[in-house]
Amino acid sequence: MAMLHIIRSSGYNNNVLAQCLNMLLPNDSILLMDDGCYNVNHKLLLKAQLAAPELKIYFIEQHATARAQKNTAQTFSPTTLTDVVTLLFQHDNSITWS
Amino acid sequence: MSEAIPNNITDNMTSNRTVAILNTEAPFSSATGKESLDTxxxxxxxxxxxxLFFIGDGVFQVIGDQNATEIEIKDYLKTFSALGFYDIENIYVCRESLTERNLPENFHISNIQVLSNKDFSQRLHQHNVIFRF
Amino acid sequence: MTILYKNQSIATDKQGYLLDFTEWNEDIAVLLANGDNVELSEPHWEVIRFVREFYLTYNTSPAIRALTKAMKAEFGEEKASSRYLYRLFKEGPAKQATKYAGLPKPARCI
Structure with missing residues (x-):
């Protein structure tokens, strides 16, 4: 079963991001929204994607722009709140990590 | 109360969808653990x-020899022992979280299953709806 | 709100549940039941004592399903059916027995 992990807090402030990555299985995807967008350049996320190149990491572009956050590596996919609905239906279930 | 409700309605209420509750916080500093148990x-x-799943600091909710009354908190941990009366029998704890905290497998409830990080995650993935506390 | 017991007033919430469960005794159970025009028989007492014991052990008032399951283990099938319990406590066994046992109203109440 593919899970969508929705991260809504900064991984620099707590270990929720690390905990989420611990629960990650193949076919899962990650979505950064709200303060989760502060993770667009987080080492743990970049490392996770290096280890599993097929891992899809999305972020809500509007939320990132509002916070002056740019995904420098450009390996994460910008998306919109509207498209999150589609994303949810592409997965079997989801967890919100906030 | 099932007897007061027509059968066709109860059939709709009880679905095959499974719910998981993922606990990630220690028991006493916030109401999160109690709210999770109430849910x-x-x-x-x-x-x-x-x-029920326990990971990270959530494992502090299930370790043995705790005494909430020492710090004058209502001991909601005692309620865990009543879970069987609510037919809640699947309780999983992450082994790595225990190891990380140097905790032995000593719990105040009896039917806990300790799983490796991977097995824990796989079991979690099998549920339709996941609430994180 | 309060009820009067031996010239002392005991605090209750709006629905008549004791605010402090340690103030309870069996005389007070009778007073609480009288307030609802219920006369307590031995079968009532069995349930009231059982619910009180449940609360003291698990720090929670049992909802109806948990109550019937726990009572089945103690008293057998007959006395643990929800039909039997509803006959004794018409407003809902978990709710009503909990009240007479001096306990807080179950949060998850049916």
Whole structure:
């Protein structure tokens, strides 16, 4: 079963991001929204994607722009709140990590 | 109360969808743990299949020899022993979280299953709806 | 709100549940039941004592399903059916027995 992990807090402030990555299985995807967008350049996320190149990491572009956050590596996919609905239906279930 | 409700309605209420509750916080500094347990008991009261997961600081909720009354907190941990009456029997704890905290496998409830990080995650993935506390 | 017991007033909430469960005794159970025009028989007492014991052990008032399951283990099938319990406590066994046992109203109440 593919899970969508929705991260809504900064991984620099707590270990929720690390905990989420611990629960990650193949076919899962990650979505950064709200303060989760502060993770667009987080080492743990970049490392996770290096280890599993097929891992899809999305972020809500509007939320990132509002916070002056740019995904420098450009390996994460910008998306919109509207498209999150589609994303949810592409997965079997989801967890919100906030 | 199932007897007061026509059968066709109860059939709709009890689905095959499974619910997981993922606990990530220690028990006493916030109300999160108690709220999580209350949620589990409500699902149990309505015969909704539910599993409890403990990871990270959440494992502090299930370790043995705690005494909430010492710090004058109502001991909601005692309620865990009543889970069987609510047909809540799937309780999983992450082994790595225990090891990380140097905790032995000593719990105040009896039917806990300790799983490796990977097995824990796979079990979690098998549920349709996941609430994180 | 309060009820009067031996010239002392005991605090209750709006629905008549004791605010402090340690103030309870069996005389007070009778007073609480009288307030609802219920006369307590031995079968009532069995349930009231059982619910009180449940609360003291698990720090929670049992909802109806948990109550019937726990009672089945103690008293057998007959006395643990929800039909039997509803006959004794018409407003809902978990709710009513909990009240007479001096306990807080179950949060997940049916």
């Amino acid at each position: 589990a008991l409500i699902f149990g009261s309505y015969e909704q299949a539910i599993s």
